Amino acid sequence: MAWRVARSLDTLLAQFNARYPNRSKVSDGSIGDAAHASRSSDHNPWYGPGIVTARDFTHDPANGMDIDRLTDELAASRDPRIKYIIANGYILDSRPGNNPWRWVRYTGSNPHTKHFHLSVMPNASADDPRPWNLPSFGNASPAPAPAPAPAPTPEDADVQFHDTFPNKTNGKPISLGDALGFIDKNSHETRGMVQEIRDEVRKAVFELTYRHPSRVAGSEYADTMLGYSVNADRYGYELSKRMDALEKNVAKLVAFVEGQAK
Incomplete structure (x- = not known):
């Protein structure tokens, strides 16, 4: 079967090679081996007319290819071509329902410490050949300046963060700023707890669905x-x-x- 790599990944490969000409390529990869072919993997030419939608790039910090820095730059770019990234025991998935654009623990058998994995979306953007916009390439656009805060309206101009109100729980006065800080702190802690629960559920699902090889010598089961x-x-x-x-x-x-x- 004829196959090729998504053009967006070829572009990124060319950018890395141009920026870091002495980098190691020992763990670079595109199309998967027999082990990948036996399971669902973006290293297989499954999209469109035999298109591989994933590449691995070797970790070689001595020659500029630091996968921690580069994957953080990819994540920060929010490039719509990105499907997910795996590096150093973490995975970031851009798709809704998968903690989009957040690093979470990766529970796969390969922690990806010798290279990072990048999968692109299985749609027309996979073949978008435009250069990737990363600071390491010197072509990253500066972050937009934050929008100025709106001026208070006449209705709320007299309400300030230091103003206090009766606390309906214990009757003690509490300032608006303290109340908002308390709400934000508890909201953050709740999100963290929910994230931990999601990680445990995903780990349990992985353990239930991963096909473990037989320990019997000579068995392929x-x-x-x-x-x-x-x-x-x-x-x-x-x-x-x-x-x-x-x-x-x-x-x-x-x-x-x-x-x-x-």
């Missing part, structure tokens, strides 16, 4: 932990039935031998 558990239960039940049948046959044999002895 692989299954999920649930699959192994079901198989063990079935084989145990079948073995118990065989043991029952064997006991009955042994009893018959003993009776026969005893009868012959008489």
Whole structure:
């Protein structure tokens, strides 16, 4: 099957090679090996007419390719071509429903410490050949200046952060600024707790769905932990039935031998 790499990734590769001509490429990669071909992976030419939508770039900080810095720059760019990035045990996914544009713990078997992985979106943007806008390439646009705060309206101009109001919980006065700070602090802590719960759920789902290779020498079998558990239960039940049948046959044999002895 004919295949090629998404043009946006070819552009990024060319930019890295031009910026860091002496960089190591020992862990660079595009199309996956047999292990990738056996599972769902963006290293497979699955999109469109055989297009690979992922590339790996080698970690070589001595020659400029520091994957911590470069992946942070990619994340900060919010380039719409980005699907997800994996580096140093973390993953950032741009898609809604996946903690978009936030680094979370990566639970895959390869923590990606020797290279970083970049997948691009499986749509027309994958072949967008425009240069990537990163500070390391010297072509990053400056961040837009924050919009000025709106002037207070006549209705709320007399309400200030230091103004106090009765606290309906304990009756003590509390300032507007303290109340807003309390709300923001608790909201931040709640988001952190929700994130931890999501990470644990994703880890549990991964453990239930990842196909672990068999530990039996020479076996090519692989299954999920649930699959192994079901198989063990079935084989145990079948073995118990065989043991029952064997006991009955042994009893018959003993009776026969005893009868012959008489």
